[in-house]
Amino acid sequence: MSQPTIESILQEKRLFNPPPAFSQQATIKTLEEYEQLYQRAQADPQTFWAELAQKELHWFEKWHTVLDWQPPFAQWFVGGKLNISYNCLDRHLLTWRRNKAALIWEGEPGDSRTYTYAQLHREVCQFANGLKQLGVQKGDVVGIYMPMIPEAAIAMLACARIGAPHTVVFGGFSAEALRDRLNDGKAKLVITADGGWRKDAIVPLKAQVDNALANGAVPSIEQVLVVARTQQPIEMQPGRDHWWHDLRQGVSADCPAEPMDSEAMLFILYTSGSTGKPKGVVHTTGGYNLYTHMTMKWVFDIQDTDVYWCTADVGWITGHSYIVYGPLSNGATSLMYEGAPRASNPGCFWDVIEKYGVNTFYTAPTAIRAFIRMGEHLPKARDLSSLRLLGTVGEPINPEAWMWYYRVIGNEQCPIVDTWWQTETGGHMLTPLPGAIATKPGSATRPFPGIIADVVDLAGNTVPAGEGGYLVIKHPWPGMMRTVYGDPDRFRRSYWEHIPPIDGQAVYFAGDGARKDEDGYFWVMGRVDDVISVSGHRLGTMEIESALVSHAAVAEAAVVGRPDEVKGEDIVAFVTLEGNYTPSEELIKTLKQHVVNEIGALARPSEIRFSDALPKTRSGKIMRRLLRSLASGEEVSGDTSTLEDRSVLDKLREGS
Numbered sequence: 001m002s003q004p005t006i007e008s009i010l011q012e013k014r015l016f017n018p019p020p021a022f023s024q025q026a027t028i029k030t031l032e033e034y035e036q037l038y039q040r041a042q043a044d045p046q047t048f049w050a051e052l053a054q055k056e057l058h059w060f061e062k063w064h065t066v067l068d069w070q071p072p073f074a075q076w077f078v079g080g081k082l083n084i085s086y087n088c089l090d091r092h093l094l095t096w097r098r099n100k101a102a103l104i105w106e107g108e109p110g111d112s113r114t115y116t117y118a119q120l121h122r123e124v125c126q127f128a129n130g131l132k133q134l135g136v137q138k139g140d141v142v143g144i145y146m147p148m149i150p151e152a153a154i155a156m157l158a159c160a161r162i163g164a165p166h167t168v169v170f171g172g173f174s175a176e177a178l179r180d181r182l183n184d185g186k187a188k189l190v191i192t193a194d195g196g197w198r199k200d201a202i203v204p205l206k207a208q209v210d211n212a213l214a215n216g217a218v219p220s221i222e223q224v225l226v227v228a229r230t231q232q233p234i235e236m237q238p239g240r241d242h243w244w245h246d247l248r249q250g251v252s253a254d255c256p257a258e259p260m261d262s263e264a265m266l267f268i269l270y271t272s273g274s275t276g277k278p279k280g281v282v283h284t285t286g287g288y289n290l291y292t293h294m295t296m297k298w299v300f301d302i303q304d305t306d307v308y309w310c311t312a313d314v315g316w317i318t319g320h321s322y323i324v325y326g327p328l329s330n331g332a333t334s335l336m337y338e339g340a341p342r343a344s345n346p347g348c349f350w351d352v353i354e355k356y357g358v359n360t361f362y363t364a365p366t367a368i369r370a371f372i373r374m375g376e377h378l379p380k381a382r383d384l385s386s387l388r389l390l391g392t393v394g395e396p397i398n399p400e401a402w403m404w405y406y407r408v409i410g411n412e413q414c415p416i417v418d419t420w421w422q423t424e425t426g427g428h429m430l431t432p433l434p435g436a437i438a439t440k441p442g443s444a445t446r447p448f449p450g451i452i453a454d455v456v457d458l459a460g461n462t463v464p465a466g467e468g469g470y471l472v473i474k475h476p477w478p479g480m481m482r483t484v485y486g487d488p489d490r491f492r493r494s495y496w497e498h499i500p501p502i503d504g505q506a507v508y509f510a511g512d513g514a515r516k517d518e519d520g521y522f523w524v525m526g527r528v529d530d531v532i533s534v535s536g537h538r539l540g541t542m543e544i545e546s547a548l549v550s551h552a553a554v555a556e557a558a559v560v561g562r563p564d565e566v567k568g569e570d571i572v573a574f575v576t577l578e579g580n581y582t583p584s585e586e587l588i589k590t591l592k593q594h595v596v597n598e599i600g601a602l603a604r605p606s607e608i609r610f611s612d613a614l615p616k617t618r619s620g621k622i623m624r625r626l627l628r629s630l631a632s633g634e635e636v637s638g639d640t641s642t643l644e645d646r647s648v649l650d651k652l653r654e655g656s
């Protein structure tokens with residue numbers, strides 16, 4: 001099983017029409033319907049989005065301008081006022097959904113909770129008042145470093161309710177990574193838990209927060225709010241740290257949603273790029289609410305009777321858009337699971353589907369490839385007949401994995417939505433609408449209505465069908481990121497300057513390579529920059545290199561991705577040592593652990609190779625292409641004439 005290559009997918013001719021029974025009950029039932037929507041949106045995007053915003057969301061005040069586009073800065077529904085927590089909760093209380101399950105939660109040790117919309121609303125209001133009591137005000141940034149427990153979603157919605165932008169940091173990131181993000185966002189308060197369950201062990205989240213904040217390293221943080229989850233002893237610093245179960249005593253559950261400007265910042269979410277520190281991707285209220293709402297509605301074809309489950313962590317954009325905001329804005333039932341398949345319980349995902357009668361299941365190709373390894377007998381031993389729709393996200397899915405998903409999990413009855421999108425795009429961009437668009441294994445098919453996507457060369461010319469190029473988006477859309485937090489220049493440089501304007505229009509450069517086939521279907525090939533994807537998690541090679549060189553032993557480091565059957569890519573680091581250090585197994589261990597401490601376990605290199613020098617061009621640029629070939633044991637091919645010192649390559653080869 002390998003990652004798709006242009007050659008392999010060019011030969012992929014299988015086509016799967018939407019099952020008629022699915023299409024009949026779907027919101028978008030036919031290809032014609034999709035095409036009409038698409039054309040209407042293309043002809044007049046502002047009217048298209050404005051009509052949906054009016055129909056699908058509640059506004060305290062209507063906007064005066066649909067789109068203000070000063071490339072690359074967009075503002076949507078300018079002058080409008082709304083609150084996403086109101087749209088996710090309060091408005092459903094006025095309907096029969098009041099007592100419908102909003103959140104079903106299954107904990108790793110087997111405990112579970114269900115919140116109806118009325119209950120979730122109450123919890124969120126109380127949490128919001130708790131935050132206010134701790135001095136959080138509209139506009140203050142709040143850090144969230146939580147396990148996958150309902151309080152993570154409650155905390156996000158509570159922040160949104162009072163207009164405090166949240167910045168969720170994935171619980172797998174280290175104290176160092178947390179510290180950088182809290183500092184960059186100038187967070188005033190951080191919400192955490194004593195610990196979280198991860199593969200039968202406790203992740204000491206509160207202790208990590210203590211490390212991050214030690215010696216006043218995050219001067220903006222005034223308070224820490226702690227939710228009890230794992231009950232192991234932790235230290236509480238008087239005056240700074242507060243237990244949520246203590247604070248909530250006597251806190252009112254009456255907290256009207258704050259009317260927010262459509263363009264008020266809703267959250268910052270950090271993501272890796274090819275250069276520098278992770279970027280704080282900024283999303284705002286109105287456009288993000290509308291875009292996650294519409295994609296949830298049409299891509300997942302969400303129905304009121306559905307139990308919908310997305311396996312992502314709320315620390316990533318997928319969790320933000322498709323566990324919390326998209327589903328709840330639609331009044332859907334969203335399932336949240338704390339666990340992950342592990343040696344002690346490899347079939348846990350199938351148990352959860354059977355137990356709750358899950359209808360829609362959304363996961364990552366890396367997980368699917370791991371399931372294939374674990375064996376068909378696990379899903380076959382469970383009743384998965386409730387499933388009606390499957391989805392994938394995070395990386396290209398190889399056709400073999402797609403077929404396995406279709407056959408073994410979907411019993412050849414469920415359409416698969418392969419959704420291409422990014423932290424930056426807020427929601428799905430290229431994706432089938434499952435009742436309307438026939439699927440091809442490995443293709444994210446066609447753009448969502450309102451999305452003008454293309455594959456171009458570096459000069460901005462559309463490349464012919466079947467040829468590889470760069471994936472770009474040609475018109476602003478409501479869910480797009482607004483800026484890099486605190487660094488608008490970086491926003492411009494990272495996304496808008498790689499490709500020159502096309503027909504006078506600024507274009508968004510996604511950082512992915514793709515091709516379009518004769519049917520207009522998109523095939524995304526993966527990153528074209530120095531971003532690698534390890535188990536679907538985005539990491540910048542430079543971030544890992546910076547972590548390595550921050551160790552006293554390391555003079556220079558170069559990190560590359562190596563294809564891996566399950567993880568997609570794994571991390572290989574080439575390291576040159578400072579003069580007084582010598583290579584050893586011990587040092588490899590130390591350096592791997594150092595990266596874990598600096599970033600988190602997700603960035604641990606699989607392999608570290610020592611070398612006297614790294615292959616560089618005459619201008620001093622590390623030739624990663626050569627290192628990638630070396631790491632994967634391939635013959636080094638292509639042009640090596642720009643290499644400054646050819647003997648370096650020979651030595652590296654010998655050493656491998």
Ligand code: WTA
Nearest residue numbers: 393394395396418419420421422423524538
């Ligand atoms: C990759 C995750 C192929 C891509 C939502 C993108 C995909 C990056 C797909 C964004 C897909 C995501 N097919 N590649 N269906 N979905 N990607 O920001 O390289 O964590 O640029 O957002 O994941 O990763 P991010």
